[in-house]
Amino acid sequence: MSAPARNTQACALVVDDERDIRELLVLTLGRMGLKCDTASSLHDARALLRHNTYALCLTDMRLTDGSGLDLVREISQLYPQTPVAMITAFGNQEAAVGALKAGAFDFVSKPVDLSVLRGLVQHALKLGLEASAGGASRLADAAGPAMARLLGSSMAMADLRTTLAKVARSQAPIYIAGESGVGKELVARTIHDEGMRAAGPFVPVNCGAIPAELMESEFFGHKKGSFTGAHADKPGLFQAAEGGTLFLDEVAELPLPMQVKLLRAIQEKSVRPVGANGEVPVDVRILSATHKNLAALVEDGRFRHDLYYRINVIELRVPPLRDRREDVAQLTDAILARLANAQHRAKPVLHADALEALARYNFPGNVRELENILERAFALADDDGIRAADLRLPEMRPSAPAQAAAAAMDPSRIDPRESATSALPNFIEEIERKAIEQALTDNRYNKTRAAAQLGITFRALRYKLKKLGID
Numbered sequence: 001m002s003a004p005a006r007n008t009q010a011c012a013l014v015v016d017d018e019r020d021i022r023e024l025l026v027l028t029l030g031r032m033g034l035k036c037d038t039a040s041s042l043h044d045a046r047a048l049l050r051h052n053t054y055a056l057c058l059t060d061m062r063l064t065d066g067s068g069l070d071l072v073r074e075i076s077q078l079y080p081q082t083p084v085a086m087i088t089a090f091g092n093q094e095a096a097v098g099a100l101k102a103g104a105f106d107f108v109s110k111p112v113d114l115s116v117l118r119g120l121v122q123h124a125l126k127l128g129l130e131a132s133a134g135g136a137s138r139l140a141d142a143a144g145p146a147m148a149r150l151l152g153s154s155m156a157m158a159d160l161r162t163t164l165a166k167v168a169r170s171q172a173p174i175y176i177a178g179e180s181g182v183g184k185e186l187v188a189r190t191i192h193d194e195g196m197r198a199a200g201p202f203v204p205v206n207c208g209a210i211p212a213e214l215m216e217s218e219f220f221g222h223k224k225g226s227f228t229g230a231h232a233d234k235p236g237l238f239q240a241a242e243g244g245t246l247f248l249d250e251v252a253e254l255p256l257p258m259q260v261k262l263l264r265a266i267q268e269k270s271v272r273p274v275g276a277n278g279e280v281p282v283d284v285r286i287l288s289a290t291h292k293n294l295a296a297l298v299e300d301g302r303f304r305h306d307l308y309y310r311i312n313v314i315e316l317r318v319p320p321l322r323d324r325r326e327d328v329a330q331l332t333d334a335i336l337a338r339l340a341n342a343q344h345r346a347k348p349v350l351h352a353d354a355l356e357a358l359a360r361y362n363f364p365g366n367v368r369e370l371e372n373i374l375e376r377a378f379a380l381a382d383d384d385g386i387r388a389a390d391l392r393l394p395e396m397r398p399s400a401p402a403q404a405a406a407a408a409m410d411p412s413r414i415d416p417r418e419s420a421t422s423a424l425p426n427f428i429e430e431i432e433r434k435a436i437e438q439a440l441t442d443n444r445y446n447k448t449r450a451a452a453q454l455g456i457t458f459r460a461l462r463y464k465l466k467k468l469g470i471d
């Protein structure tokens with residue numbers, strides 16, 4: 001245990017049983033203007049923590065007298081003003097995730113990449129400043145105001161909020177899984193707003209909505225004259241998210257060649273604009289989401305496994321609304337209040353039969369569908385309030401979202417003899433048209449969301465709209 005050197009300079013605690021690593025860390029942190037205390041065991045680290053306040057703690061995972069994870073837990077609970085990061089063995093994603101879940105704000109893998117370490121230390125110091133500026137309790141349980149937007153009293157949502165509070169502090173990439181309309185983007189925004197990048201931009205990008213040929217330029221930017229139509233230098237989405245968060249929505253839609261380039265940008269923390277000679281460094285946290293089963297796509301070879309592991313350090317799963325029906329009443333109340341407020345009208349009464357109907361309904365389109373149902377009912381409601389019939393719930397069997405649109409226009413209910421012609425191709429086109437029109441209506445003509453509901457890519461939807469002549 002090194003003798004503590006006390007003065008006003010910020011001090012870090014380095015815990016590792018390998019002397020070489022301790023020396024390397026002390027040297028690097030010293031160059032960044034930090035004093036260091038060192039400990040080679042849990043026992044020594046605990047003793048130092050009892051008597052000193054640290055701006056940062058870096059601990060190894062495996063220590064001679066126990067696990068660094070225990071130290072991470074203790075520091076998060078007893079010294080919440082001290083951000084703690086874990087040093088993990090290379091490629092040990094499990095340990096990294098364990099550390100983040102135990103309350104570490106970040107991790108760094110061995111062999112330690114010094115530029116990564118420096119970035120981590122800078123973030124830790126920012127966190128410490130936040131805490132000393134009055135946000136210590138925020139570091140302790142991090143339930144900030146943004147979290148309040150994520151409604152739901154179910155156990156599932158309470159668990160999700162607890163995990164969010166922890167992961168918001170870290171820099172780890174997070175993959176958000178869940179059906180369409182379940183709240184994945186809201187979760188991503190909450191992580192951003194609750195974390196230390198909140199002052200930076202939150203840039204959501206729908207990966208399925210960018211034409212393949214423009215993708216590289218959209219993500220990384222381009223130089224003037226690099227291709228026909230490039231009239232001026234243009235920064236890409238990475239540059240737009242500098243200092244903040246890039247949210248890759250529908251990440252499963254990325255074409256394979258783009259996946260390679262994205263992986264490189266994330267690993268190197270730099271991008272090369274189309275037509276540029278050099279790289280531009282970027283400081284961006286990556287969050288991603290899809291309603292598809294990404295692990296299955298990896299197995300099928302349609303999503304690169306290396307990118308999957310890179311973006312999926314922590315996976316959050318947002319459960320479908322039908323699995324947390326107890327949230328429906330609170331969500332309904334909040335949505336009606338918001339609608340009433342926006343239209344300067346009184347909040348309508350929701351009669352018991354309407355609430356019962358909502359409680360029974362399966363919500364294949366999840367919270368977004370609940371919003372659409374209530375918006376429609378609110379528009380039609382008179383002073384008497386909203387009754388079950390006003391909700392116009394489709395008669396649906398319990399079904400997954402991709403089946404939902406199809407179920408709404410169940411082919412068995414369409415009589416080929418009643419369609420324009422009984423020829424099979426036209427009959428099928430008719431079904432397709434109805435499914436697409438229904439999905440567009442359900443999603444307020446948002447094509448991206450309609451495509452997601454239909455379980456097809458944005459490009460496929462665009463093609464079909466053109467083919468069917470739907471405006």
Ligand SMILES: Nc1ncnc2c1ncn2[C@@H]1O[C@H](COP(=O)(O)OP(=O)(O)OP(=O)(O)O)[C@@H](O)[C@H]1O
Binds near residue numbers: 149152181
């Ligand atoms: N827990 C929640 N509390 C309050 N509003 C919610 C909640 N979950 C979702 N919403 C609202 O429901 C709508 C759909 O949510 P969001 O866009 O985040 O879903 P999504 O899962 O990203 O959808 P998609 O897969 O189609 O992109 C938004 O208006 C969002 O604000």
